Amino acid sequence: MQVQARFCMNRYRARMDFTLQQLRGFVAVAEELHYGRAAQRLNLTQPPLTRQIQALERMLDVRLFDRLGRGVRLTAAGGVFLEHARRVLALLEVAPEATRRAADGTTGTLRIAFTAIGAYAVLADFLALVGKGTPGVTAELTELVSPEQFEALANLDIDLGLVRPPIPEKFESMLVHSEDLVLAVPDSHPLAFGEGPVSLADVTADYIGYSPEGSQYLHDICAAMIGMDRYAVSQLASQVPTMLALVRAGLGCALIPRSITAMRVEGIRYRELDAADAHSVTLHACWSPDNPNPALRRLAERLREE
Known part of the structure; x- marks a missing residue:
């Protein structure tokens, strides 16, 4: 039974072993x-072309044409085969150029990860840069906190991350965004009123802080700004929407990157900080030098130019 099955399969493969010359003919x-x-169109004489079609019909075990006097007519099977033959020839025609474009990074896929906060700050502009510099490249997006991004970069599970420092030395990186922190307060808080900058010394409410597991960078900066004694007893959250929900509920104030103010949350006011208290936070594009993706190399060159 197995011998018979192998024989049938080998016979089928032999029948399907047609050439491009036969398809074009x-x-x-x-x-x-x-x-x-x-x-005449193929710069052939008629007999070789006739033999090509006859060989093709034998391989397929179907009649592709009906002979009509001096001309021919496609059979139903021939019409179906024509659609597939055109598709095969079209693919083969574009394959060399598509291969070259993939090799030089003008086409392909970039797997990009970002933090939830970074998405508000820079993701839209960054994707616009990707589209402008490499319009033939598709971006696949994943939301990950920075430590998870570093692990994914090391494992080559993603090509590029938008991360907060500190950045491990084994990766290449480039600053892509810097912004100040502002103070988010409940609209019932005394600091919610007024237009000028406010001082952290005037904040008497509790703070909503960043979890060190998910946002170590922002956690450390805010703890240094506020003072570890006060920050150590603050409520911690790993996601900005959760922090803002706690602020809105009147449970405290929060230091957030300015880009987050784009989230117009009812019940919250955003206040600028005095120059003495002001502090900026940064976001970096980060990638592994061991990543072989040509589209990544092309994007890295674009980032350096920008």
Whole structure:
């Protein structure tokens, strides 16, 4: 039984072993509906072209043309085969150029990760840069906190991350965004009123802080700004929407990157900080030098130019 199955499979493979020359000959005859004109189009004499079509019909075990006097007509099977033959030839025509474009990074896929906070700050502009510099490249997006991004970069599970420092020395990186922190307060808080900058010394409410597991960088900066004694007893959250929900509920104030103010949350006011208290936070594009993706190399060059 197994011998018979192998024999049938080998016979099937042999029947399917047609050549590009046969496909081009078939398409020419199908479009001209005349062997003589098709042969002239292919710079052939008619007998070799006729033999090509006959060999193709034997391989497929179907009749592709009906002979009509001096011309031919496609059979139903021939019409179906014509669609597939054209598709195969079209793919083969573009394959060399597509291969070259993939090799030089003008096409392909970039797997990009970002933090939830970073998405508000820079993701839209960054994707616009990707689209401008490499319009043939598709971006696949994943939301990950920075430590998870570093692990994914090391494992080559992603190509590029938008991360907060500190950045491990084994990665290459580039600053892509810097912004100040502002103070988010409940609209019932005394500091919610007024237009000028406020001082952290005037904040008498509790703080909503960043979890060190998910946002070590922002956790450390805010703890240094506020003072570890006060920050150590603050409520911690790993996601900005959670922090803002706690602020809105009147449970405290929060230091957030300015880009987050784009989230117009009812019940919250955003206040600028005095120059003495002001502090900026940064976001970096980060990638592994061991990543072989040509699209990544091309984007890195674009980032350096920008």
